[in-house]
Amino acid sequence: MARKTKDMSIRRMLIISFVVIAFTLMSLLTGLWIYTEITRTNREKDMVIETTLAKQKDKLKERVENVLALIRTMRIECDEQPVELIQESILQWLASLRFEYGGYYFVNKPDGTALVFDGERVDGQMNILDMKDPNGKRLFDIEIEAYLSDNGRFMTYLFKRINTDNPEPKISYMKGFRDWNWIIGAGNYVEDYSAEIDRMNSELRQNLRSKILRIGGVFIFFSILLVLFAHFGANLINNQIRKLNKYLKLLLNNSEEATKENYLVKEFNTFADTFSSLISGKNQAEMELAEALKKAEQSANLKTAFVNNISHEVRTPLNAIVGFSNLLFENDLDPEKKKQYIEIINESADHLLNMLNEILYISKHESSDGILLTLSEFALPDLLMDVRNLFDPQCLLKGINIISIENPESTENMLVTDRGKLLQIMNSLVSNAIKFTHTGRIKIGFEMSSQACLFFVDDSGIGIPEEEHEKIFDRFYQVDHSLQKNYRGVGLGLNITRKLVEMLGGKIWVKSKPGEGSTFYFTIPLKDLPDIEN
Ligand code: ADP
Secondary structure: OOOOOOOOOHHHHHHHHHHHHHHHHHHHHHHHHHHHHHHHHHHHHHHHHHHHHHHHHHHHHHHHHHHHHHHHHHHOOOOOOOOHHHHHHHHHHHOOOOOOOOEEEEEEEOOOOOEEEEEEEEOOOHHHOOOOOOOHHHHHHHHHHHHHOOOOOEEEEEEEEEOOOOEEEEEEEEEEEOOOOOEEEEEEEEEHHHHHHHHHHHHHHHHHHHHHHHHHHHHHHHHHHHHHHHHHHHHHHHHHHHHHHHHHHHHHOOOOOOOOOOOOOOOHHHHHHHHHHHHHHHHHHHHHHHHHHHHHHHHHHHHHHHHHHHHHHHHHHHHHHHHHHHHHHHOOOOOHHHHHHHHHHHHHHHHHHHHHHHHHHHHHHHHOOOOOOOOEEHHHHHHHHHHHHHHHHHHHOOOOOOEEEEOOOOOOOOOEHHHHHHHHHHHHHHHHHHHHOOEEEEHHHHHHHHEEEEEEEOOOOOOHHHHHOHHOOOOOOOOOOOOOOOOOOOOHHHHHHHHHHOOOOOEEEEEEEOOEEEEEEEEEEEOOOOOOOO
């Protein structure tokens, strides 16, 4: 079974990939940050015990030093008092003092006599050396060391609390005061620090918690920023793709609105250019194909039209020729009739010849792409005279005049073009003018301007309705004159004439009103004879 593929918009895809990558990176960074904070806190926790102990040691030392300083001061301040009194009051005072973590002072003599022991004044009642407790003895050894040197000593040992029998870890500091033969010490219990250590540890934990919370806050803040940024980025790219898509669609539809924009993504620009050149190539090919198709259709149409229009047109004069030439064989034909029949045969043959010439010309023009022009420079009055000479007899027969309008003062009457084709154009227009004019005159002439020579063939004939002015130049088109008279013709003359004018680089048009005659105008652009290469 074919697996169904889910399609996803590029915008969604971009957002998802960006968010996934960014979240992974951020999670890694945040994890690393939290890990560093936890290790730091653990390190600090380990140090808490050490620093607390060090702090307590400092305090114990300070207490002993303070007592020594006080003794020295009292000795000076109370020098009139007996020394035993001062000593006693100091010992009493020290025995009464208690400080943090079960702390109290003790005073011994170097011979082991205890003066203050377990926070009590014990003069002469006990000797440390008599004690069985090995810690007490070890302590005394250190006391002697401290007494003998000028510096104090610390000692960590197990010692029972006042009023208890359980030995517990204790730290003491002791220093000798040799003037009075005293060793003064202060100590307290390490167990009691653990509350302090716990407090500091929980402070550290609290700190870590709030730091993690803050890191979480930063993570959330950056996550929101990232999502917004991903949206913004994806929208930007999406818009670019949409614009590109619209442009490509317009290009495909050959719309004039297709304008290429400058896309942010470089590859989009390259893609748009490649697509555009592809489309223009395709359009060019399509245009060429359409042109070829049009030509093929025209040629096919021409053939169909030939069969439809011409077969009838050809048959009429041919029937006349065959019919009237048979009649010529009749023996008792009077000369007048005979002349009339011959005229009809002649006229029909002329018509047939004209028609065949026109059809042959059109077919030749269809099949060959370029017809070569034979350029020459010649005088226009001579050309007009040739036209007049050709049509004078016909006009004479119809009782109309053919006049050529020339400006005798104008010296600009030379033209460079294909004379034969120009004559063909004039002949075709004049022959139409004669055909459609029954009384009056036909004027032919030209006017020179700086750009072109404007020719005209003006008649006083039946005229052409306005709506037919364009159509008469189409192939096989004839104005319906059936109400007035049936004019001979195929409707190809003006089409050929227009082709010839265009071939010479000009334009042709007509001005006419029914009953008021017609004027056909056409232009031939002025040009110089090309240089003939040796
Ligand atoms: P044809 O003359 O063989 O019918 P043309 O192409 O020469 O074909 O002319 C097309 C049509 O234009 C003619 O049938 C006629 O109706 C109209 N026409 C052309 N010349 C004139 C003119 N001088 N006066 C009136 N009608 C004209």
